[in-house]
Amino acid sequence: MKKQFVWLLAAMMAMLVVGCANQKGPAEQAIASAETALAQVRDVAQKYVPDQLQAVDAQIASAKDAFAKGDYKGVLAAAPAITAAIGSLKDAAQAKDADAQAALSKAKDDWGSVSTDVPKMVDAIQSRVDILSKSHHLPANVSKDALAGAKSGLDSLKSMWSDASSAASSGDYTGAMSKAQAVKDKAADIMKSLGMTS
Amino acid sequence: MADDNTPAADNPYTQTYVVQSGDTLSKIAQKYYGDPSLYNKIFQANRDILKDPNKIFPGQKLKIP
Numbered sequence: 001m002k003k004q005f006v007w008l009l010a011a012m013m014a015m016l017v018v019g020c021a022n023q024k025g026p027a028e029q030a031i032a033s034a035e036t037a038l039a040q041v042r043d044v045a046q047k048y049v050p051d052q053l054q055a056v057d058a059q060i061a062s063a064k065d066a067f068a069k070g071d072y073k074g075v076l077a078a079a080p081a082i083t084a085a086i087g088s089l090k091d092a093a094q095a096k097d098a099d100a101q102a103a104l105s106k107a108k109d110d111w112g113s114v115s116t117d118v119p120k121m122v123d124a125i126q127s128r129v130d131i132l133s134k135s136h137h138l139p140a141n142v143s144k145d146a147l148a149g150a151k152s153g154l155d156s157l158k159s160m161w162s163d164a165s166s167a168a169s170s171g172d173y174t175g176a177m178s179k180a181q182a183v184k185d186k187a188a189d190i191m192k193s194l195g196m197t198s
Numbered sequence: 199m200a201d202d203n204t205p206a207a208d209n210p211y212t213q214t215y216v217v218q219s220g221d222t223l224s225k226i227a228q229k230y231y232g233d234p235s236l237y238n239k240i241f242q243a244n245r246d247i248l249k250d251p252n253k254i255f256p257g258q259k260l261k262i263p
Contacts, residue, residue: 120209120210120211121211123209123211124211124213125211127263128213128263131231131236131239131263134233135232135233135236136232136233137232137233138231138232139230139231139232142232191211195230196211196213
């Protein structure tokens with residue numbers, strides 16, 4: 001009787017070991033598949049949805065931890081959620097990437113016109129400042145302070161425009177447009193102070 | 199970016215003025231520059247429509263550099 005029990009117990013243990021071993025392969029494959037899928041979107045995810053990427057990394061780390069402990073069943077149970085999380089991560093990252101690309105494309109288009117427009121504004125201001133500097137008296141609507149401000153303002157405009165152009169040259173059209181708008185706004189203020197807008 | 203005289207002829211940011219009856223380039227220079235002696239700046243900027251600085255006519259649209 002005792003001998004039969006021992007054999008039965010040994011058989012059950014063997015079945016348990018075999019059962020676990022049968023799950024090891026699929027669990028290992030599940031982790032490998034998740035890591036492969038994540039690697040394909042890691043760069044774009046890091047750029048646009050780093051917090052979400054961190055959460056997925058944590059999920060995979062947890063699965064690997066479970067695998068190391070022999071909890072293959074646990075790994076397989078977690079696999080669908082990890083797969084879904086990677087899918088969501090990919091969708092979110094790609095959506096933000098598409099938005100960024102669209103914004104960049106628009107900025108590039110806008111730069112085309114602004115890159116000829118702004119220099120003309122600056123040219124017009126420079127011309128007026130040069131002429132007023134030769135005037136014996138300033139016109140009634142332009143004060144000495146306004147002229148002095150316009151002169152120093154011109155230097156700022158040229159420096160700001162140089163920064164904007166550099167940004168565009170390096171492909172940062174979004175940054176370039178932001179800087180260009182600042183130049184336009186300042187130039188408009190200077191033109192107003194010189195009575196150039198009436 | 200610019201020379202110290204007139205901006206490019208097709209500069210949309212150059213101010214313009216429509217000549218009124220009784221105007222002279224000197225009066226216009228007084229208005230915009232505070233100095234009538236600078237009338238030649240306006241003349242030079244409008245050589246495409248002005249042949250003589252003493253001959254301007256109401257309705258002419260002048261560039262004011």
